[in-house]
Amino acid sequence: MQFDLIRRDRASISMALLAPLLALLATGLVSWAIFAAIGTPAGLALWTMAASPFTNWYDFSEVLLKMAPLLLIAQGLAIGFRARVFNIGAEGQLILGAIFASALPVWFPGATSPLLWPAMMVAGMAGGAFWAGIAAFWRTRLNANEILVTLMLSLIAVQVLNWLLLGPWKDPAGFNFPQTAMFQAQALLPGLLPGTRVNIALLFASVASVAAYILMQRGVAGYRLVVTGTAPRAAGYAGFSAARGVWLSLLISGAAAGLAGAAEVAGPLGQLQRSVSQGYGFAAIIVAYLGGLHPLGIVVSSLVMSALYIGGDNAAVFADLPQAAVRVVQGLLLTFYLIAATLVRYRIVRARVAPA
Amino acid sequence: MTQTRRAFLGTASAAGLASALPLKLSAQDALQMALVTPSPTADVGWSHTLVEGASAAAEAVGGELSVLENIAEGPDADRIMQRAAANGAGFVILGSFGYMNGGLQLAQRYPQVSVLHASGYQVAPNFSPFAAKYYQGTYLMGMAAAALSKSGKIGSVSAFAIPELITSVNAFALGAQAINPEIEVSVVWVNSWFDPASEREAAQALISQGCDVMFSNAQDTPSVIALAEEAGVYACNLNSSMQSYAPNYYLGVVGTDWAPFFTAQARAHLEGTFEGANYYLGIADEVVYVDDWNGDIPSEVMGRIDDRLAAIGAGEFNPFTGPLVDQAGETRIPEGTTMTDQEIQGMDWHVAGVTTPLPS
Numbered sequence: 001m002q003f004d005l006i007r008r009d010r011a012s013i014s015m016a017l018l019a020p021l022l023a024l025l026a027t028g029l030v031s032w033a034i035f036a037a038i039g040t041p042a043g044l045a046l047w048t049m050a051a052s053p054f055t056n057w058y059d060f061s062e063v064l065l066k067m068a069p070l071l072l073i074a075q076g077l078a079i080g081f082r083a084r085v086f087n088i089g090a091e092g093q094l095i096l097g098a099i100f101a102s103a104l105p106v107w108f109p110g111a112t113s114p115l116l117w118p119a120m121m122v123a124g125m126a127g128g129a130f131w132a133g134i135a136a137f138w139r140t141r142l143n144a145n146e147i148l149v150t151l152m153l154s155l156i157a158v159q160v161l162n163w164l165l166l167g168p169w170k171d172p173a174g175f176n177f178p179q180t181a182m183f184q185a186q187a188l189l190p191g192l193l194p195g196t197r198v199n200i201a202l203l204f205a206s207v208a209s210v211a212a213y214i215l216m217q218r219g220v221a222g223y224r225l226v227v228t229g230t231a232p233r234a235a236g237y238a239g240f241s242a243a244r245g246v247w248l249s250l251l252i253s254g255a256a257a258g259l260a261g262a263a264e265v266a267g268p269l270g271q272l273q274r275s276v277s278q279g280y281g282f283a284a285i286i287v288a289y290l291g292g293l294h295p296l297g298i299v300v301s302s303l304v305m306s307a308l309y310i311g312g313d314n315a316a317v318f319a320d321l322p323q324a325a326v327r328v329v330q331g332l333l334l335t336f337y338l339i340a341a342t343l344v345r346y347r348i349v350r351a352r353v354a355p356a
Numbered sequence: 357m358t359q360t361r362r363a364f365l366g367t368a369s370a371a372g373l374a375s376a377l378p379l380k381l382s383a384q385d386a387l388q389m390a391l392v393t394p395s396p397t398a399d400v401g402w403s404h405t406l407v408e409g410a411s412a413a414a415e416a417v418g419g420e421l422s423v424l425e426n427i428a429e430g431p432d433a434d435r436i437m438q439r440a441a442a443n444g445a446g447f448v449i450l451g452s453f454g455y456m457n458g459g460l461q462l463a464q465r466y467p468q469v470s471v472l473h474a475s476g477y478q479v480a481p482n483f484s485p486f487a488a489k490y491y492q493g494t495y496l497m498g499m500a501a502a503a504l505s506k507s508g509k510i511g512s513v514s515a516f517a518i519p520e521l522i523t524s525v526n527a528f529a530l531g532a533q534a535i536n537p538e539i540e541v542s543v544v545w546v547n548s549w550f551d552p553a554s555e556r557e558a559a560q561a562l563i564s565q566g567c568d569v570m571f572s573n574a575q576d577t578p579s580v581i582a583l584a585e586e587a588g589v590y591a592c593n594l595n596s597s598m599q600s601y602a603p604n605y606y607l608g609v610v611g612t613d614w615a616p617f618f619t620a621q622a623r624a625h626l627e628g629t630f631e632g633a634n635y636y637l638g639i640a641d642e643v644v645y646v647d648d649w650n651g652d653i654p655s656e657v658m659g660r661i662d663d664r665l666a667a668i669g670a671g672e673f674n675p676f677t678g679p680l681v682d683q684a685g686e687t688r689i690p691e692g693t694t695m696t697d698q699e700i701q702g703m704d705w706h707v708a709g710v711t712t713p714l715p716s
Contacts, residue, residue, distance in 0.1 A: 058442075062435050162547050166517065166715045175477055176518050176704050177453055178547070197431070268431035274547075275430040275454065313432065316424055317390075317439045323426045324396075 002351035011345050019340035020290070026336040031329045035321065045319040049311035049329065052318075059314065061196035063306045065268065068198075069094070069260035071205040071302040073284035075212040076256025078293040080249035082216065084229030087250055089135065089150025090257040091281025092157035093128035097258025098265045099161060100127025102272035105187040106169050106180055116186040121204075121262050128258015129251045131157065136250040140243040146250065154281070165274060179273040189266045201263035205302075208256060213295040225249065257281060286334050292341070308333070387419035387626060390445040392437055394452040395550040396426045400596045401576035402549065406451045406474075408596075409614025416619040417626060419447070429454025434461065441466045447625050449618065450474060452549075453518065459483065470625040472618070475520055477701070479632045486617065487520055489638030490594055491527035491700065492668045493610030493646045494571070495675040496661050497592045498531025500607055500649065501569040502539050503657040504590050505532075511562030512543045513555050513580045514573035517715050519703045521573050524594065524610075527675040528571055529709045531664075535657060542567060543712040552579040559583045569607065572598075581606065590650065599648045608649045616642055636697050639669045676700055681708040 028046060035042035053063045073090045080087045087093075101124035104116060113119075131153055138144035165178035173181065189199040216222040228235040228245030235242060260280060265272050287305050291298030312326030391410045393403040407423055414421035424440065427433045433455050437448060441462055446469055450459045453475040463471045463483035476485040501510050510532060514521050525543055532539040542565065544558035559570055559580045572580035572593035578601040584591030585602035592607035599606040617637060624630040637643035646665065649658065667673035678689035682705045689695055695703070706714055 058438075065431070166545075166547070175702055176522070178516060179454075182457070264431075268434070270457070273430065273454065275428050278428055278430055278432055309432075310435075313436050314439060317422065317436060317443055320422060323424075 004349050004351045005346040006349050007346055015344050019344050020337060023336035023340045027333045030332055040321050041319055045315045045321045048315040048318050052314045053307040053310040059310055061193055061198050063310050064198045064202055066309055067302050067306040068201040068205045069280045070284050070287050070306055072208050072260045073257045073280060074287035074298045074302055075208045076253035077284055078288040078298055079212060080253045081288060082293050083225045083245050083249045085246055085249035086147045087132060087150050087253045088147050089154040090284055091277055092154030093131045093254045093257035094261035094277055094281045095157040095161050096131040097124035097128040097261030098272060098276045100124050101262030102180060102265050105183040112186050117189055117266050120266055121259060124258045124262020125255040129255040132250040132254025136247045139246050180271050182271045187266055188270060189263060197268050199267045201267055204259060209295055209299055216295060290337055387417055387447055388445045389414050389419045389421045389447045390440040391449045392424045392427050392451055395576045400578055400598050402595050403451060403576060405595050405612050405614060409618045410449055412615035413618035413622045417622045434458030437462050441469050447622055470630040472621060479634055481632045484632050484635055486635040488612045488644050489636060490524040490610055491675055492638045493644050494524045495527040495531035496646050496665055497608055497610055498528035499535050499661050500653045502532035502535035503654055504652060505569045507566045507568045508539050509567045510541045510569045511567030512541060512571040512573050513558045514543050514545050515549050516547060517545050519701055523700055523703050524573055525710060526707045529707055530675050533709055541710045545715055550576045552577045555579040556583050563587050563589055597648050606648060606650060609647050611645045611647055612643055683708055
């Protein structure tokens, strides 16, 4: 028996809005079954995951802290994804951004200028854009697939980071451990909410969201970008340059990821170390698609994703849930959402077998 | 403990909302212990020995242990240990160097919580670093390795070029030289505690360079040991026995047993006598042990190993006693001088006989 997906004549708007909720519900049900099967208190674990990030100020502030890099990177990636430029290497661009930003406090440990952290942010954006620009260069020159190039550049970025931390940038007083010295106060981002770790990176992410909204939903430039990706020949007839679209997509998403990396080292880390990323570059891909590649949707999905991380960590502490189970829940959420989103636009029809 | 949590939540949130948060409640007097580890708790390796030691300590003092495994170093680990303390954990064991800065902040914020931190160098009144004198055991393992090596080349797959592991390689080389002065030790640093694929590749590369004994230096996976068995070369490792992965070619283990230390520290915490100090523990402290020796080791060498073991345990012999020459041929430690614990814990150079330069 065969099934076909037939595009619906008209996608229902109410179903489109309901789809994420149904995906959440299905995720909850399957997770509950899995938790029960591995012998953790399933109800407690699920409740902790879902509710604890929102029921007290400390956890919610941590949600906001984690949301900032996810939101920033996802907004950048979504612009490219809508133009059919698939930058999968935000992880590497984030690392390069962190490296470029760290260069300033590492080279000038005595610098006390109040312009130090702003300069680090600019350097971080340059670093991320540079790394993504390599992929744009090969894509436009040799038509090299940007998915592969950006992904493999991420692996190179990790090795560059290792080399710096084990070699020239190693903290001389750090017993050979692979990390830089702690940065001076002027290299750290100002806090945003007193008593928490939330810093002004959240403002950067908010500004990026507004900018993405204006560019993609209101501006001609965004429209051109989308057309170059979705209808390259039509774009050509209209005089829109496809190469320009590739460059713009990769530079924007690279700069956003680089800024996120800079904000991590100048934020909760306070130094450059091996685990600078925590996987934000890859998680942001999920965030971008969960948000429907729409600037407003991404604001919501980054909040949900971040809450899921914090809730998952809390479930590990309070309900002895293994970390791997948290990842399973995130995977389930994306899978169910993609299924739901597909069914909003398509219906399943049993394929008619032609009579022999 | 409950007091702590209330105080924390009271300041952190509206009390009404906070009381909705489901917290794991338990008997008020049982000590809540938390162990944070960087890798998944497997059947073998570093995290495994920490879990065993912490479980034994929890049992001995009637405490309750939660194991928070596979926690990446960085902001997430900082938050998770804060949550554990806010949830009432009074005794926290941090199983990786990378938790140091977050752990110090934790110790500052919760002065009544006692923190043990693996492999670090910072001390606070309620924050003690602890580390194993692996070098005492690897010296003995090096003697056995040299006795079984035909090519005179030994390979080590090593995790990070930190003093703890630099010294374990150095002592291994010194022990090997005690049997065969011409022996050479090559090192591949894989820059990970847990990366089976890279570890296997590194071991493969060393074997193809002619190394016929492998020293798996602080891997949390048995990948090097399993590959050695396939390739028919002897192999030894740190922390816990991996003999079952190499029934024929397992050379032996430099093991660690944290139960006595963790138990003593947990007791001290309960009695209010916990004090921040640097604990560097070895064979005499019954933390480091050697076991599962291969039957192929000649009995003459085994006798010498036993003598050395007894001498190290009695404090009569230290592998890091001069003359020690570095890779450039320069005498670093003159004859008759023994390196202090502090010098050993900061050692950032290889002894002659280790052929691979240190990454710098």
